[in-house]
Amino acid sequence: MVRTRTAGETWTPVGDGTATIAVAFPADGRRVTDVELPPVTRLQRLVRNAGLPTGRSRRRAAADVALCWDEGTVERLVASAPGRRLFSGAIWVTDRLGIEDSERLAAHREVLASLDGLWCLSRPQVDAVRAWLGPEGPPVSYLQFGIDEQFYRFAPEYPERPKVVSLGGDRDRDPATLFAALELVRQERPDVECFVATTSSLPAPDGVRTVEFVPHARARDLYASASVVALATRPNLHASGMTVGLEALSVGRPVVACATPGMDDYFRDGETGFLVTPEDPAAMAARILELLADRHMAAAMGRHGREQVERGHTTAAMCRGLLEIVA
Structure with a gap:
């Protein structure tokens, strides 16, 4: 199922194999849809490891921007290239720096470096990701996290029982x-x-x-x-x-x-x-x-x-x- 929302409506990008694609329209706003990204194939990984261009041409993408919530989905995003510009969060990768095998991290770094931009949910994490990707990496921004304050509504009566x-x-x-x-x-x-x-x-x-x-x-x-x-x-x-x-x-x-x-x-x-x-x-x-x-x-x-x-x-x-x- 593809869900569509008009500009101005609240939407939350999610991970687990889903990217949110924003399509720009002339003057009258944007349409936002959620699409399932196919798994990365063995051939696509072999091509990437050989240093050849990977994924579909972004120039042919129907969407202006495609993004996924975190780096758990970013390999699929890059391989499918559903947008002309690609963005992702970098949330968990700093847990792996200095711990995980350097070859695996290098492959992950290559994928993230191919994006047009990244965001982190912590200012100190922005600095760590920028340093890891180096001066040639994409822009890394701080994104302040938020929750649904209407669902988590205020409960004015403070409880008596501790x-x-x-x-x-x-x-x-x-x-x-x-x-x-x-x-x-x-x-x-x-x-x-x-x-x-x-x-x-x-x-x-x-x-x-x-x-x-x-x-x-x-x-x-x-x-x-x-x-x-x-x-x-x-x-x-x-x-x-x-x-x-x-x-x-x-x-x-x-x-x-x-x-x-x-x-x-x-x-x-x-x-x-x-x-x-x-x-x-x-x-x-x-x-x-x-x-x-x-x-x-x-x-x-x-x-x-x-x-x-x-x-x-x-x-x-x-x-x-x-x-x-x-x-």
């Missing part, structure tokens, strides 16, 4: 630090309910309920029931945890997150919650307990968080940023 919620499970989550922090919280405040969504095999502390998956509507309700939303992440450059954190702020709940590079673009320490040193359970527990002890402060931070989301962390604001990047 509760800590932690959702999300990307590769840089740190369940060991989170569980250790929640154990400290429960030792100090055994009345606090703790709910964690995680696929980790680590044993949860006593009194901490875990599930593997939470659908969006359930997540929204959990945020509304929370006193604090806690996010423990390992050091990374792509602001791991920002999606859940912004969703929680949108509902009006304070966030305690790890101060990894770029997180201060999304969370204001002391205003919308607290940022703590990564891999420090005691620091995380102390800030959670501080918010639990002062409901008025926690509620005020949640309100400030909602205001911050409305000012610039919405899906519509993010899409406007994307349009500026591909213009």
